Amino acid sequence: MTTKKTIGIGLLGLGTVGTGVWKLLEQNGDLLKERAGVSLEIKRVCVRDPKKKREIQVPENLISINPDDILNDPGVDIVVELMGGIEPAGKILIEAIRRGKHVVTANKALIADRGEKLFKAAREKGVSFGFEASVAGGIPIIKAIREGFIANRIQEIYGIINGTANFILTEMADRGGDFSTVLKQAQKEGFAEQDPSFDVKGIDASQKLSILISLCYGVTPPREGMYVEGIDRVTGLDIEFARKLGYVIKLLAISKDHAGAVEARVHPTMVPLHHPLADVKGVFNAIYLKGDAVGETMFFGRGAGMMPTASAVVSDIAQIAQEVSRGYAAPAVLPVMKTPTIQPIEELVTPYYFRFSVVDRPGVLAQIAKHLGDHDISIANVYQQERDAGAKVPIVVMTHDAHERNVRQSVEKIDKLESVLDRTMVIRVERFGK
Amino acid sequence: MTTKKTIGIGLLGLGTVGTGVWKLLEQNGDLLKERAGVSLEIKRVCVRDPKKKREIQVPENLISINPDDILNDPGVDIVVELMGGIEPAGKILIEAIRRGKHVVTANKALIADRGEKLFKAAREKGVSFGFEASVAGGIPIIKAIREGFIANRIQEIYGIINGTANFILTEMADRGGDFSTVLKQAQKEGFAEQDPSFDVKGIDASQKLSILISLCYGVTPPREGMYVEGIDRVTGLDIEFARKLGYVIKLLAISKDHAGAVEARVHPTMVPLHHPLADVKGVFNAIYLKGDAVGETMFFGRGAGMMPTASAVVSDIAQIAQEVSRGYAAPAVLPVMKTPTIQPIEELVTPYYFRFSVVDRPGVLAQIAKHLGDHDISIANVYQQERDAGAKVPIVVMTHDAHERNVRQSVEKIDKLESVLDRTMVIRVERFGK
Numbered sequence: 001m002t003t004k005k006t007i008g009i010g011l012l013g014l015g016t017v018g019t020g021v022w023k024l025l026e027q028n029g030d031l032l033k034e035r036a037g038v039s040l041e042i043k044r045v046c047v048r049d050p051k052k053k054r055e056i057q058v059p060e061n062l063i064s065i066n067p068d069d070i071l072n073d074p075g076v077d078i079v080v081e082l083m084g085g086i087e088p089a090g091k092i093l094i095e096a097i098r099r100g101k102h103v104v105t106a107n108k109a110l111i112a113d114r115g116e117k118l119f120k121a122a123r124e125k126g127v128s129f130g131f132e133a134s135v136a137g138g139i140p141i142i143k144a145i146r147e148g149f150i151a152n153r154i155q156e157i158y159g160i161i162n163g164t165a166n167f168i169l170t171e172m173a174d175r176g177g178d179f180s181t182v183l184k185q186a187q188k189e190g191f192a193e194q195d196p197s198f199d200v201k202g203i204d205a206s207q208k209l210s211i212l213i214s215l216c217y218g219v220t221p222p223r224e225g226m227y228v229e230g231i232d233r234v235t236g237l238d239i240e241f242a243r244k245l246g247y248v249i250k251l252l253a254i255s256k257d258h259a260g261a262v263e264a265r266v267h268p269t270m271v272p273l274h275h276p277l278a279d280v281k282g283v284f285n286a287i288y289l290k291g292d293a294v295g296e297t298m299f300f301g302r303g304a305g306m307m308p309t310a311s312a313v314v315s316d317i318a319q320i321a322q323e324v325s326r327g328y329a330a331p332a333v334l335p336v337m338k339t340p341t342i343q344p345i346e347e348l349v350t351p352y353y354f355r356f357s358v359v360d361r362p363g364v365l366a367q368i369a370k371h372l373g374d375h376d377i378s379i380a381n382v383y384q385q386e387r388d389a390g391a392k393v394p395i396v397v398m399t400h401d402a403h404e405r406n407v408r409q410s411v412e413k414i415d416k417l418e419s420v421l422d423r424t425m426v427i428r429v430e431r432f433g434k
Numbered sequence: 435m436t437t438k439k440t441i442g443i444g445l446l447g448l449g450t451v452g453t454g455v456w457k458l459l460e461q462n463g464d465l466l467k468e469r470a471g472v473s474l475e476i477k478r479v480c481v482r483d484p485k486k487k488r489e490i491q492v493p494e495n496l497i498s499i500n501p502d503d504i505l506n507d508p509g510v511d512i513v514v515e516l517m518g519g520i521e522p523a524g525k526i527l528i529e530a531i532r533r534g535k536h537v538v539t540a541n542k543a544l545i546a547d548r549g550e551k552l553f554k555a556a557r558e559k560g561v562s563f564g565f566e567a568s569v570a571g572g573i574p575i576i577k578a579i580r581e582g583f584i585a586n587r588i589q590e591i592y593g594i595i596n597g598t599a600n601f602i603l604t605e606m607a608d609r610g611g612d613f614s615t616v617l618k619q620a621q622k623e624g625f626a627e628q629d630p631s632f633d634v635k636g637i638d639a640s641q642k643l644s645i646l647i648s649l650c651y652g653v654t655p656p657r658e659g660m661y662v663e664g665i666d667r668v669t670g671l672d673i674e675f676a677r678k679l680g681y682v683i684k685l686l687a688i689s690k691d692h693a694g695a696v697e698a699r700v701h702p703t704m705v706p707l708h709h710p711l712a713d714v715k716g717v718f719n720a721i722y723l724k725g726d727a728v729g730e731t732m733f734f735g736r737g738a739g740m741m742p743t744a745s746a747v748v749s750d751i752a753q754i755a756q757e758v759s760r761g762y763a764a765p766a767v768l769p770v771m772k773t774p775t776i777q778p779i780e781e782l783v784t785p786y787y788f789r790f791s792v793v794d795r796p797g798v799l800a801q802i803a804k805h806l807g808d809h810d811i812s813i814a815n816v817y818q819q820e821r822d823a824g825a826k827v828p829i830v831v832m833t834h835d836a837h838e839r840n841v842r843q844s845v846e847k848i849d850k851l852e853s854v855l856d857r858t859m860v861i862r863v864e865r866f867g868k
Contacts, residue, residue: 024585024727034652035584132582138728140582147581148566148574150469151458151748218468276734279713284730293458293745294572294735296718300710301731311727314585328762 004077007321008043010070010101012092013082014054017106017133018045020310021080021317022056036318038325043075067092071099078320080313081105090114097121097129102324104316106133106309112207116220116337128323130316135208136161136285138308139301140315145215145289152291154216156433157255161208163283163303164199165231165251167191169268170281173239173248179232191283201230202251202266209253212287213264217257217340222264225342229267238355238425241383241396242270245353248278252430261343270353270429290433348404351380351429353396356414357422360386360393364419368395371417375410377402392421398429438511441755442477444504444535446526447516448488451540451567452479454744455514455751456490470752472759477509501526505533512754514747515539524548531555531563536758538750540567540743546641550654550771562757564750569642570595570719572742573735574749579649579723586725588650590867591689595642597717597737598633599665599685601625603702604715607673607682613666625717635664636685636700643687646721647698651691651774656698659776663701672789672859675817675830676704679787682712686864695777704787704863724867782838785814785863787830790848791856794820794827798853802829805851809844811836826855832863 285303620626719737
């Protein structure tokens, strides 16, 4: 069998992550060669604007503006897609696979949207497909699930997988301030995008959860039916009450594999203070999994950033390069893909936190309690601060297990009461399989 | 190329972990076949006592008391060693390798002691060598280091890697009680061995640290020169003071890669309360790593137990089985092994916690402070409770960065003072690279 000693790489995109990959191969190339037993060589780099000032020195003869130059280069064994966006990235990867090239991508939107098609194409062509960097940046969670936990049925997934949202919630908890103030500060400091909706509305987290669900349960990445709610309605008051009640509010991506249906939801969540996820602060990410053999595990680290993401991309490149150089006859088989049934959010049963904004006068709590009782929602705790009669005051209620459908119906009625002044804040409480 | 669809396994040992492996292959065998694309079949099981009552049903024709029956069986592709102990396990594995069989082991003592020889034999023969279960049970930390972080220079390692010691320290902190009381309770509940010294003296943790050092820095597992101190001198008073000062006491395995020398030590450590390792409770393990690209990461999970450990063993088996079935030309290259230079503990520079037991009379603190000052040890905080004159009272001192050599010399002198009644408690404070 012939073995190759140098593996050629074609880089599509030279933004933050692409620059990180270039730097990391330069900085730790010798180490990689020693460990992987093979040399990695960037043969071509495709960029949009070859004239752009960059912090790295790329020889001119490697640079191209046409992806075809990478696809046509017989010296390119692995195509590394770091352009982002669904098209043309998707088409280029399909074409790369068609030509027998192995592919690596950090593109979560692409995997969440086209994963099934891409995995199928790679499987049929017999090429490898790496996407470690698409979820939780530098944390090797995809490898852990696919290889480390290969003998487990993963039953529960809990992820803090959006650094921007976690940064904002951490700042609100540690320094005080309402969502919009902290968001503005985060934008100024570069921790949030100018258009932050992708992160704070939970969309980014839902794409990553979709990929995790696919890997953990061996299903196609779900695209519809997932409940997604952002952190933009969380107030400093909620965070304060949460702490008093023994919780911290996190944007959690949650999935549980029930017989027949999969729970899949992203929303602000009350996490008990003693739980390992409660201490994941700032831009850090963490994924907490429960498997039938391994039990509870958690993986923590930087979910974004130039070098952490490059670390994940290069780990994929190195693995494929080792396989290619040692003549692996076929790539890792991807699990048989079934289409999952997503459980509608209305069927969720969990405890709830309610913050009602009411006018401070006798009988209001009784009214609210009656509506809850009528909908079979049993109260565990009530917290009401006395203030001036007639003023707007919060009433906080923690429930026992309740049905989301009942919660929605009762809150809709409560919000119509004359003594209820603002829309009620509802936050789901997580008990982690207990 | 011929590919094999069924991979034969020879199991050496049917204790807790061996039983777990049998059960897991039975329970999730179909899943494994689907994911790995290959069937795993236990061909032979070697036990000491074939008559022993077991919770699993092993067909009689598979059972043998002679390891040679496994080594001689051409149907056995992978030898899985779960006997424990250094010999005869070591000799059997060398012989298995010599005969071209792949090997998997959960035996940390063996890897720490004979790793170099075993790795070399496997490399020369071209067989795979899996030892995921040897550190931190079900946590796929070895895979994460060798593959997930292949592009990183790991610079710092911090591990809570002994469940028994962590359980005892957690109980002391959460429920109170001194070391010996809690240890007895732990023994009664099955969380500590009847002879607990291997765990509470830090020996087990030092073997695991030795393996982590080997993998992270690409060196042979260090066997000598590591500083190892157990938790048996930690008192409830220390835990109480720690909390007041913003710390929790953990048995930490620590290593930092300095240019030229490697810090390697296991001892009770003051961990800041806000650090992710501070919340690792009970029998859970966690490993916190810092890499030059990925930054800080942490892996958390069950470090022992039948099914978590079996999860790790079977992940090794599945990986090798996939390689064998797909005709991998050569096994993963193990890093070039250099012998590390271990930095003597006397050269450590870190902050320290001292608890002096003194007679409560004027001038004692001044005497102690003078000795510390004479040895260039600068005090950050002093905590002294007033009690009855003449009684034994604790004085707690937190220092700025100090040299261990100076600490030892000064404490030796202080312990000879007439007003100092017990041996001074010294606990190193960890600031995690800050």
